[in-house]
Amino acid sequence: MFEDLSSKIESAVQTLKGQSRITDVNIAETVREIRRALLDADVNLDVAREFTNNIKEKVMGSGVLTSVNPGQQFTKIVYDEMVQILGETRSDIAVANTPPTVILIAGLQGSGKTTFSGKLARYLKTENNRNPILAAADVYRPAAINQLKTLADDIGVPVYSIEQKDPVRVAREAVSMAKSLALDTVIIDTAGRMHVDEQMMNEVAEIKKAVNPHEILFVVDAMTGQDAVNTAKAFNETIDFDGVVLTKMDGDTRGGAALSIRSVVEKPIKFMSTGEKLDALSPFYPDRLAQRILGMGDVVSLVEKAQKEFDEQQAEKLQKKIKSDKFDLNDFYEQIQKIKKMGNVADLVGMIPGADKALQDADFDEDSFKPIEAIISSMTPEEREDPSLLNGSRRRRISKGSGTTVREINELMKQFDQMKKMMKTMSKMNKAGRAMQGLK
Ligand code: GDP
Numbered sequence: 001m002f003e004d005l006s007s008k009i010e011s012a013v014q015t016l017k018g019q020s021r022i023t024d025v026n027i028a029e030t031v032r033e034i035r036r037a038l039l040d041a042d043v044n045l046d047v048a049r050e051f052t053n054n055i056k057e058k059v060m061g062s063g064v065l066t067s068v069n070p071g072q073q074f075t076k077i078v079y080d081e082m083v084q085i086l087g088e089t090r091s092d093i094a095v096a097n098t099p100p101t102v103i104l105i106a107g108l109q110g111s112g113k114t115t116f117s118g119k120l121a122r123y124l125k126t127e128n129n130r131n132p133i134l135a136a137a138d139v140y141r142p143a144a145i146n147q148l149k150t151l152a153d154d155i156g157v158p159v160y161s162i163e164q165k166d167p168v169r170v171a172r173e174a175v176s177m178a179k180s181l182a183l184d185t186v187i188i189d190t191a192g193r194m195h196v197d198e199q200m201m202n203e204v205a206e207i208k209k210a211v212n213p214h215e216i217l218f219v220v221d222a223m224t225g226q227d228a229v230n231t232a233k234a235f236n237e238t239i240d241f242d243g244v245v246l247t248k249m250d251g252d253t254r255g256g257a258a259l260s261i262r263s264v265v266e267k268p269i270k271f272m273s274t275g276e277k278l279d280a281l282s283p284f285y286p287d288r289l290a291q292r293i294l295g296m297g298d299v300v301s302l303v304e305k306a307q308k309e310f311d312e313q314q315a316e317k318l319q320k321k322i323k324s325d326k327f328d329l330n331d332f333y334e335q336i337q338k339i340k341k342m343g344n345v346a347d348l349v350g351m352i353p354g355a356d357k358a359l360q361d362a363d364f365d366e367d368s369f370k371p372i373e374a375i376i377s378s379m380t381p382e383e384r385e386d387p388s389l390l391n392g393s394r395r396r397r398i399s400k401g402s403g404t405t406v407r408e409i410n411e412l413m414k415q416f417d418q419m420k421k422m423m424k425t426m427s428k429m430n431k432a433g434r435a436m437q438g439l440k
Contacts, residue, residue, distance in 0.1 A: 002255040002293050008037035009078065010295050017071030024060070027074075031056050034078065042225035042256025047085060047263045054081050079290055085259060086286035091243060091268035094214040100133075100178040102186045102211050104171075106204045106239060107219035108231055109192035112247030114144050116219050116273055117189040118151030119281040124185055125157060132185035135174030136161035137207060140191050148189055154278060158183075167191065171207045188213070196231055201238040208239055216241040217270065220257060223248050228257035229264050236265045243270035246284070250274040255293065322423045329384040332416060333376045336369050374402035375409055387413060 012033035019026050031052050038048040058077045095101050103120070107113045117134055124130040134152050136159055138144040145161050152159040158181075160174035171188050178186045190207060193200045208216065218241040220228040235241060244261055249272045262269055269284040321327045376384060378401035383389050390398075390413065392406075399406045 001249060002041065002253065002258075005037055005041040005255045006293050006295050008040065009034055009293070012037065013071065013075055013078070016074055022070045027056065027059055030074070031059075038259065041254040041259070044226065044229055044256070044260035044264055047260045050263070051081055051085055054084075075294065079294055079296075082259075082290040082293060083286045085263050086289055087262045087268045087284070088286055090283055090285050091270050092283075093217070093243065093270055096214045099184040100175060100186050101184060101215070102175055102188070102213040104188045104190065104204070104208060104211070104213040104216045105219060105245075106190050106216060106235060106241065107192050107245075108196070108221075109194055111192060111219045111221045112245075112273060113192055113219045114138065114147050114189050115151070115276065116217075116245055116247060116271070116281070117148065117187050118155065119273060119278055120217075120271070121152065121157045121185075121187055122155040122278050123281055125155060130185050131183045132157055132187055133174060133178050133181070133183045134159045135170055135186055135188040137167040137170045137174075137188050138191040139165045139167050139170060144189070144191070151278065167203060168206050168210045171211045175211050186211075196234045201235075204235075204239050215243070217243050217245050218267075219245045219247060220261070221248050222246040222253040222257045222272075223251045225254060225256035226260070229260045232261055232265045232267075236267060241267060243268050245269075245271045245273065247273040250280070258289065322420075325420075325424070327420055327423065329376050329379065329387055329416065330381075332419075333373065333384070336372065340369060371402070371404050371408055372412055375404055375412055378402040387416065 012030050015033075016022060016026055016030045034055070035048050035052040038051060039045070043051075055077055058081070059074060062073070062077070093103065105113050105117050105120075121132040121134055124132050134148055134157060136145040136148045138148075139161075145159075149159050149161070160170065160177050162170055162173070167190065174186050174188065178184075188207065188211070190204055191200065216239055218232060218235050218239075220232055222228065224231075232244060244265070244267055246258055246261075246269055249258070258269070258272075261267075269286075271281055272284050272289075274280045274282070318327070318331065321331060375398060378398045379390075383394065383398075390409075395406050395409050398404075399409055402409075
């Protein structure tokens, strides 16, 4: 995410750190480089200017030049400023005092509205225990209605749609339906067009008037940079939305939209979407994104994701197995499934401090696990429990069954052995560490 911007800012700051003495001339040069990096990332000119002016002002007023660790202090100032323009704190979506809460989703065609509507329904259902209904008010494209129905099926949420091309009626009736079924949330997916036009705006405005939504979310494709900001401005003038959803943050986005949109339209970013899958959605945390952009990683999100998949009891059981040398290929397979559930692997790597750059060229995705899964699946239960059974002929059989080569199997077994050893050492170190703490 934002690799180019990240590396340019980091290299600007690095140059500053390398100076034996920092002067206001050095600072001015570094700030200029940062501004160039922002503009290259397609950040709005006014936003970039304000960003760098604020940094300069804070640096000059804070005694950074004479401090013990000017490089670090400078980074902190850049970080604070970045959090500021991203919105400072997390913004939640509204909840109606009297249900149902009505959420209207607007944006251009292809921005990811329908996908987001499904993701939001899933998110509210699984994270907030809500019972949503989706309304298919994108009535002109039968494909959009079907897409919404498929998404809804996957997450077990009802969809309201009708044959007539009357989006206002769909929205209104979906709200009545929610009331009669005692559902607490209505998510209305509206029609978009390729460009901002009057008819689209009128339609969204009419739906807004008819159902009086508690929350209007504007969905925008983060890959479109400055265009995203201009579209957001146009939508905001007509429908006065409450928050922004940035989609396709997993793509090759340079960062311009994310960094400019809040300052330009003065509305918070509430969610970001990082993939096509239904669980690739997260609330927007300005501080975490700033940390990622500045190469500090995003440990908080990583730990949160891990905590969801690994509970303490299971962890203890696993520990015991490791200690008694009973960690086998079944356990290994199970761990891979858990890592996969945590989300896109490349995205996880991006959250590890300092790892983003080192690993960004590595072709890391879910497919990397496929051969491993195929190999383990082709083994018999006995072989998975006791890999020492795997002699040459068994390996040849597994290679045929899994469509892999014997070499790949050998490689995997070697890695598995190394991993086992490493885990055992780590578990001993943990024990030693705990014992020492006990002594203190
Ligand atoms: P709509 O026309 O605004 O309803 O857009 P869709 O929801 O149909 O999305 C358009 C395309 O973008 C589809 O192919 C989606 O799978 C894809 N898409 C949506 N959100 C994301 C995302 O966060 N990341 C990626 N990579 N693709 C996305």
